[in-house]
Amino acid sequence: MSVLTEVSIDTISQPANDHLHGDLLEISMGPHHPSTHGVFRMNIVLDGERVVKLKPVFGYLHRNHEKIAEHETYLGSMPYTDRLDYICSITNNWAYALAVEKLAGIPVPERAEYLRVITGELTRLQNHAGLIGFLLQDMGASGTPLMYAFREREKILDLFEALTGSRMMCNYMRFGGCRRDLPSGWMEHAQKVVDGFPRFLDEFERLLRTNEILMARTQGIGIVTREQAINAGISGPMARASGVNYDLRKVDKYGIYDRFSFRVPLGEHGDVYDRYMMRLLEMRESIEILKQAMRDLPSGPIMDPNTKIRNFRPKAGEAYGRIEAPKGELGFYLISDGGPNPYRYRVRPPSLINLTLLEQMCLGHNVSDVVIILGSVDIVLGEVDR
Amino acid sequence: MNLEEIKSQIEANVPGCSLEILPNASPSGQHSLLVDPEHALTVASFLRDGASPHFDYCSNVTGIDWPLKETSSKQKTKKIVDGVEKEVEELVKISTGNYLEVVYHLFSQENRQGPLVLRMRTGDRAERVHLPSLTPVWRSAEFQEREVYDLFGIVFDGHPDLRRLLMWEDFTDHPMRKDYVDPDDYEYEPTAHDEVLRRTQAHYAAQEALSGAEEAR
Amino acid sequence: MLGDGIIKGLAETARNFFGSYVDKERLTTVQYPEERLPQIEGTRDFPFLVYDGDDWEKGLRCVSCHICEKECPPKCIFIEKSKDKKPDAVGKLQFYPVRFDIDVSVCMSCQICVEVCPFDAIKMDVEFELSSDDRFGGLLHHKDKLAKSNEYYHKIHPTEAAAVDAALAEEREKEKEKQKQAALAAAAAAAAKAAAAPASAPAAHVPVPAPGTNTDTSAKEETK
Numbered sequence: 009m010s011v012l013t014e015v016s017i018d019t020i021s022q023p024a025n026d027h028l029h030g031d032l033l034e035i036s037m038g039p040h041h042p043s044t045h046g047v048f049r050m051n052i053v054l055d056g057e058r059v060v061k062l063k064p065v066f067g068y069l070h071r072n073h074e075k076i077a078e079h080e081t082y083l084g085s086m087p088y089t090d091r092l093d094y095i096c097s098i099t100n101n102w103a104y105a106l107a108v109e110k111l112a113g114i115p116v117p118e119r120a121e122y123l124r125v126i127t128g129e130l131t132r133l134q135n136h137a138g139l140i141g142f143l144l145q146d147m148g149a150s151g152t153p154l155m156y157a158f159r160e161r162e163k164i165l166d167l168f169e170a171l172t173g174s175r176m177m178c179n180y181m182r183f184g185g186c187r188r189d190l191p192s193g194w195m196e197h198a199q200k201v202v203d204g205f206p207r208f209l210d211e212f213e214r215l216l217r218t219n220e221i222l223m224a225r226t227q228g229i230g231i232v233t234r235e236q237a238i239n240a241g242i243s244g245p246m247a248r249a250s251g252v253n254y255d256l257r258k259v260d261k262y263g264i265y266d267r268f269s270f271r272v273p274l275g276e277h278g279d280v281y282d283r284y285m286m287r288l289l290e291m292r293e294s295i296e297i298l299k300q301a302m303r304d305l306p307s308g309p310i311m312d313p314n315t316k317i318r319n320f321r322p323k324a325g326e327a328y329g330r331i332e333a334p335k336g337e338l339g340f341y342l343i344s345d346g347g348p349n350p351y352r353y354r355v356r357p358p359s360l361i362n363l364t365l366l367e368q369m370c371l372g373h374n375v376s377d378v379v380i381i382l383g384s385v386d387i388v389l390g391e392v393d394r
Numbered sequence: 395m396n397l398e399e400i401k402s403q404i405e406a407n408v409p410g411c412s413l414e415i416l417p418n419a420s421p422s423g424q425h426s427l428l429v430d431p432e433h434a435l436t437v438a439s440f441l442r443d444g445a446s447p448h449f450d451y452c453s454n455v456t457g458i459d460w461p462l463k464e465t466s467s468k469q470k471t472k473k474i475v476d477g478v479e480k481e482v483e484e485l486v487k488i489s490t491g492n493y494l495e496v497v498y499h500l501f502s503q504e505n506r507q508g509p510l511v512l513r514m515r516t517g518d519r520a521e522r523v524h525l526p527s528l529t530p531v532w533r534s535a536e537f538q539e540r541e542v543y544d545l546f547g548i549v550f551d552g553h554p555d556l557r558r559l560l561m562w563e564d565f566t567d568h569p570m571r572k573d574y575v576d577p578d579d580y581e582y583e584p585t586a587h588d589e590v591l592r593r594t595q596a597h598y599a600a601q602e603a604l605s606g607a608e609e610a611r
Numbered sequence: 612m613l614g615d616g617i618i619k620g621l622a623e624t625a626r627n628f629f630g631s632y633v634d635k636e637r638l639t640t641v642q643y644p645e646e647r648l649p650q651i652e653g654t655r656d657f658p659f660l661v662y663d664g665d666d667w668e669k670g671l672r673c674v675s676c677h678i679c680e681k682e683c684p685p686k687c688i689f690i691e692k693s694k695d696k697k698p699d700a701v702g703k704l705q706f707y708p709v710r711f712d713i714d715v716s717v718c719m720s721c722q723i724c725v726e727v728c729p730f731d732a733i734k735m736d737v738e739f740e741l742s743s744d745d746r747f748g749g750l751l752h753h754k755d756k757l758a759k760s761n762e763y764y765h766k767i768h769p770t771e772a773a774a775v776d777a778a779l780a781e782e783r784e785k786e787k788e789k790q791k792q793a794a795l796a797a798a799a800a801a802a803a804k805a806a807a808a809p810a811s812a813p814a815a816h817v818p819v820p821a822p823g824t825n826t827d828t829s830a831k832e833e834t835k
Contacts, residue, residue, distance in 0.1 A: 066560055067560040067562065070560040070561070072560075072569055074545075074570060075569060075574075080684055081682070083682070083723065084682065084684040084723070085684075086721075086723075087719060087721030087723065088684065090721075091719075110420075110422040111420050111421070111422060112420070112421065113420075113422075156627075162639070166651065169651045169653065169654050170651050170652065170653050171653060173654055173722065173735065174654070174655060174720065177719070177720065179721050187726070191652065191653055191770065192770075214619065214623070215619060215620060219616040219619075219620075220613075220615070220616050221616060236533075238450050238451055238503055239533045239534070240534050240536075241451065241452055241453060241532065241533070241534020241535075242534075252503065254451075254503050254506075259506045317727065318678075318727055322420070323420060324419055325418050325420020325421075325422065326418055326420060326422070327421075327422035327424060328422075328454065328509055328511070329422075330453070339499070341454055341456060343458065352456075352458050354456040356453060356456075360537055360538075361534055361537060361538070363537070364533060364534060364536055364537055393560060
């Protein structure tokens, strides 16, 4: 557990302070703590082991991404989007490309749309695989599940490296298409990875779905109801674990998602266990989408021929584009004044907004539960702090 | 979803509020609705609970800085000069901006519609920067309004916990404003041509001179 | 049953443990640096400058047009353009970079410089063991360190390099064709002139543009 530091507790209103009750303890969890997945800090007030108050502290990784983008060209911001949620760079590229395409009215060729779906769903697979590995690590299953998950993630990262040149900072999409067509042999390799993936899921489920310890640790912990989730703007798998039927792939049908048949898994309880299961189920649906997309991949150009890469100046106006990133609704809001740089560039970070209910989820639970509640939200600090 | 329709719905249900549709020239076609700050909270709760469709999901909240911008353009106007109608070119000065703006992107999860772009403007950029907080209506605005307060300096009245979100508490400026000046004490980077380098060198030269003066004393 | 999960878990672990003895795919650890994974072809890390021929200084494709310097998002490239022109690998007079620095401690390997380069002069390397004990100087690469031969480029990215070479050869062919056409047209014009005025002196000196004198780089940039 973390190093507990006792600090001044004068400011905290204390319950009846008799010798049986003891004092409240304020601890600062993070910013350097293995369970916070980065430099994230929570100021927690504890009554014994129980959380009485919890305030998240942000900004340790803040670099003002939005201001940087206001000084960059539209193309120049694309590699910076990789560094938002650095686990899923391809979906970040996609969201940004989609927003610019909306802003300037750029069409995307069909093959490029398919490539986007294939790489995007592979990103979702590796993000969710990594997440469940980390979540189990947070629960105390040291090492093994994480290594199993990373073994699978590694295969997908190899695919990304062969296609985009980089394992994590892919910088793959462009306004009006994708940067590079599939190299020879990539499709066969990808087919093998996708076909082998259910085996990993089966292994994971067989091992852990009905595991007593996992169920004892996760069921009934960190509950978010459906109404709370909608009102607090929770999106992505976390919202669907609370029963909110809102998947942008179905709602907006951006790209070509209306061509694939897949289901949207929904949770019932909105606790950590549901969020964990949501990721497993979503991976299965992603595999379905991948199979369909790889089967139907047409040939053709991968870039809109009329879109310039350099000296790109969209007409004055604004657009909000959003996609269903693995962590939730990732949106980009762009305002153009007709110049080569965006006048305003805003990222709607799902990781940050999904933390809105963190305090409420943790109240009344133990410190050890705070760790897995935070783990089940699935945050990346590159995106939270931007 | 028609913006005109929603506007008339609000006008019928929130008496006294002034609304304006701001057109958006981009192909995205996302026009926005400008709301006066006095009635914003009432309008927001009407949009969530009363309007059809219910805008139950506030996705994105952000600020925009519009500093004072004076442009002069030549305009042709018809004037009667010496009894004859003539076209006269006149230099017209237009000043725009000088306010901060908050933008809310609302969606309806129930009917899967949106976005409805809601905007509010402050009086100016220095003194009258207070706007009502919409966090009581949509909790998702909580962190995002804190961020707007932090980076733009808009004060949200009625926000439950208005503190800086990303910058530290002792920080005084608002970095996302267009007239924000970066600090010049960057760590040295050997990008020889960069303006950063010149400013860094100037900063450290000034510091050295300062410490030298202290030693001499 | 109590303890069910433990038995299942141990069985799974045992399966993977013994599996690594029979299945090579399950044995994922590689003993770096003694063992290395085969290089994936598309991989990239930092940019380098391609040169043709044997002499790196003479053969650099870069004509210091400053496009990559302007487009680089973190501004890690610094170029100083030459005042004079020198013949390049094919004998064409070109400007060349007097100074070409890339700060790899700032570079973020986005390869936008490669995409915007109209001359195929800058490409992505795969060299990743670049650590240095000099925090600033050791990570600032000058053009002597950046210049690498076209053969090296073929070795690390064979498919891509072949495509680039084909495109370059085609372009050169086209240019030659253009010059030939221009020469032919000039000759025809001269012949017509000569035919129209048979009394005048025969057109002995038709101005034919010598190969390799077309150095108008800005025109080429426009066409890209």
